[in-house]
Amino acid sequence: MKTPVELKYAKTHEWVRFTSDTECEVGLTDYAQDALGDLVFVNLPEPDAEAVKGETICDVESVKAVSDVYAPVSGTVTEVNEELLDAPEKINEDPYGAWLFRLSDVSDADELLDAEAYEKHCEEEGN
Amino acid sequence: MKTLFDRSVPGRHCSILPACDVEVRTPAETRSSALHLPELSETDISRHYTELAKQTFGVNDGFYPLGSCTMKYNPKINERAASLSGFTNIHPTQDHVQGSLKLLHTAEKYLCEITGMDAMTFQPAAGAHGELTGLMLIKRYHELSGHPERTKIIVPDSAHGTNPASSAMCGFTVVNIPSAPDGCVDLERLKEACGEDTAGLMLTNPNTLGIFDRNIQQITEIVHAAGGLCYYDGANLNPVMGIVRPGDMGFDCIHLNLHKSFSTPHGGGGPGSGPVGCKKFLEAYLPGDRITEKDGVYSIEQRSEESIGAVRSFHGNFLVIVKAFAYLTALGKQGVPEAAQNAVLNANYLKHKLEDTYELANKGICMHEFVLTLEGLKKEIGVSAMDVAKALQDYGIHPPTMYFPLNVHEALMVEPTETESKEMLDHVAEIFLDVWKKAHEDPEYLHGAPHHSPIKRPDEVKAARHPVLRVPLHD
Numbered sequence: 001m002k003t004p005v006e007l008k009y010a011k012t013h014e015w016v017r018f019t020s021d022t023e024c025e026v027g028l029t030d031y032a033q034d035a036l037g038d039l040v041f042v043n044l045p046e047p048d049a050e051a052v053k054g055e056t057i058c059d060v061e062s063v064k065a066v067s068d069v070y071a072p073v074s075g076t077v078t079e080v081n082e083e084l085l086d087a088p089e090k091i092n093e094d095p096y097g098a099w100l101f102r103l104s105d106v107s108d109a110d111e112l113l114d115a116e117a118y119e120k121h122c123e124e125e126g127n
Numbered sequence: 128m129k130t131l132f133d134r135s136v137p138g139r140h141c142s143i144l145p146a147c148d149v150e151v152r153t154p155a156e157t158r159s160s161a162l163h164l165p166e167l168s169e170t171d172i173s174r175h176y177t178e179l180a181k182q183t184f185g186v187n188d189g190f191y192p193l194g195s196c197t198m199k200y201n202p203k204i205n206e207r208a209a210s211l212s213g214f215t216n217i218h219p220t221q222d223h224v225q226g227s228l229k230l231l232h233t234a235e236k237y238l239c240e241i242t243g244m245d246a247m248t249f250q251p252a253a254g255a256h257g258e259l260t261g262l263m264l265i266k267r268y269h270e271l272s273g274h275p276e277r278t279k280i281i282v283p284d285s286a287h288g289t290n291p292a293s294s295a296m297c298g299f300t301v302v303n304i305p306s307a308p309d310g311c312v313d314l315e316r317l318k319e320a321c322g323e324d325t326a327g328l329m330l331t332n333p334n335t336l337g338i339f340d341r342n343i344q345q346i347t348e349i350v351h352a353a354g355g356l357c358y359y360d361g362a363n364l365n366p367v368m369g370i371v372r373p374g375d376m377g378f379d380c381i382h383l384n385l386h387k388s389f390s391t392p393h394g395g396g397g398p399g400s401g402p403v404g405c406k407k408f409l410e411a412y413l414p415g416d417r418i419t420e421k422d423g424v425y426s427i428e429q430r431s432e433e434s435i436g437a438v439r440s441f442h443g444n445f446l447v448i449v450k451a452f453a454y455l456t457a458l459g460k461q462g463v464p465e466a467a468q469n470a471v472l473n474a475n476y477l478k479h480k481l482e483d484t485y486e487l488a489n490k491g492i493c494m495h496e497f498v499l500t501l502e503g504l505k506k507e508i509g510v511s512a513m514d515v516a517k518a519l520q521d522y523g524i525h526p527p528t529m530y531f532p533l534n535v536h537e538a539l540m541v542e543p544t545e546t547e548s549k550e551m552l553d554h555v556a557e558i559f560l561d562v563w564k565k566a567h568e569d570p571e572y573l574h575g576a577p578h579h580s581p582i583k584r585p586d587e588v589k590a591a592r593h594p595v596l597r598v599p600l601h602d
Contacts, residue, residue: 038588
């Protein structure tokens with residue numbers, strides 16, 4: 001399982017890459033894509049949608065099930081990665097490259113975990 | 128297998144039409160190209176469909192333990208009843224066909240008695256359609272009681288996927304609450320989720336792990352105290368029908384799956400039927416017409432203006448109701464609970480035979496179904512629930528439901544139903560144990576299963592990402 005140290009993580013298995021103090025990219029972690037299995041459909045949020053930390057922002061579908069994606073922080077969606085609509089497998093192949101959406105006016109980021117704490121969280125969840 | 132188009136030979140046909148004995152007129156505008164129709168003899172067509180039929184697997188072919196689906200045997204007497212010309216040669220707008228109205232009226236009475244409801248509509252054509260209808264009743268109730276702010280439906284995470292989907296379709300916001308480890312409702316989490324915006328709760332009982340929630344009355348009381356209503360998803364009624372009633376558990380409205388508990392054909396053999404029952408205070412909102420009886424004469428009466436309006440034409444899938452009614456009358460007041468008890472007995476018998484080998488998601492007595500988790504097997508030797516399910520096909524039985532409920536990893540959900548004999552359950556237990564043994568001896572063999580079915584292992588990912596749903600035609 002890969003957990004790049006430069007990223008932040010939510011317990012609900014989303015990663016956050018800050019591109020400035022108030023802007024970030026959000027994607028699904030390696031742990032999440034592995035647990036979900038092969039992804040076959042991605043339902044992205046609308047641009048300009050309000051992300052509220054801890055609430056469902058979009059969903060992904062694997063061969064096993066449909067799963068909600070939770071907003072790891074609050075903010076406003078500025079851009080969605082439309083490339084994933086035709087190629088959801090990119091999330092499996094390159095989870096940290098395949099960002100789902102970008103946010104501006106980011107807030108509520110205090111509870112994000114660092115890589116080490118997230119790995120520990122995954123270990124606990126696995127047991 | 129070849130398609131009808133592959134089998135087509137130009138000029139070949141079935142000689143079933145007599146020669147044309149009227150003047151042939153050609154319309155002014157006609158198609159400029161030929162129709163793409165396969166040309167075959169009756170023998171070719173007949174063999175094609177028989178070959179297709181041989182590749183299918185139904186409850187008439189063998190054991191079909193699809194958990195949460197209640198794939199019980201469909202008695203032939205049901206079909207006989209539904210083929211009577213008095214039922215098939217009538218029209219819904221025909222006046223006062225007493226026999227059919229009496230059947231609908233009596234079926235409503237019986238099903239209300241079994242469920243503890245006061246009234247029922249037969250319009251919904253399937254379970255999820257029933258869910259939507261029931262939720263529309265709840266919505267209408269809150270709107271007319273001056274509480275349009277009640278917009279949230281609470282759904283436990285072990286619920287059938289249709290519950291949150293139906294809630295969303297009905298314009299509600301879904302509040303997911305995590306279940307306790309036994310799959311039952313976590314009362315504290317439920318209390319936290321309830322509030323002034325709660326429209327209601329959707330629940331199956333027994334739950335998706337096959338466990339009867341002992342706190343059910345407390346659960347419905349908590350929701351009622353918060354001002355919400357309680358919806359019973361009838362998918363798991365089979366083990367409790369005729370024994371406990373959702374109405375007595377505190378539910379306000381319900382749907383039934385006649386194609387599950389009441390033995391009408393399920394899946395591709397449908398159509399289904401998802402009648403919705405409710406307590407008196409919701410009756411005015413029910414869709415469709417009401418059937419009333421006075422001095423032995425039955426008539427059709429329009430519901431009040433408060434009705435949510437039709438959700439389907441007339442009385443829904445009428446002949447399916449005839450089949451369910453045949454089942455109910457064949458079993459009677461004694462037979463209905465007996466069927467439920469046998470469903471529970473069969474599930475526990477099979478569970479007992481497997482529990483020393485396979486790992487159970489929950490120990491203890493189950494209701495009509497039990498869930499195995501193959502997480503340990505997958506970690507240990509890399510054989511997944513999918514591999515085991517595929518291997519079972521080679522023994523001529525249908526695999527159980529896979530990867531559901533979602534809160535159990537590598538789940539296999541087994542529901543034998545009451546219509547299987549002890550001999551069959553013994554045979555099935557041997558098959559499961561044999562697959563377990565093979566998995567340890569030769570995991571690769573299981574990765575490649577099924578080895579003997581007409582279709583091996585389809586590429587599910589490719590099928591989902593790039594579905595091919597039609598045959599390209601060539602000019």
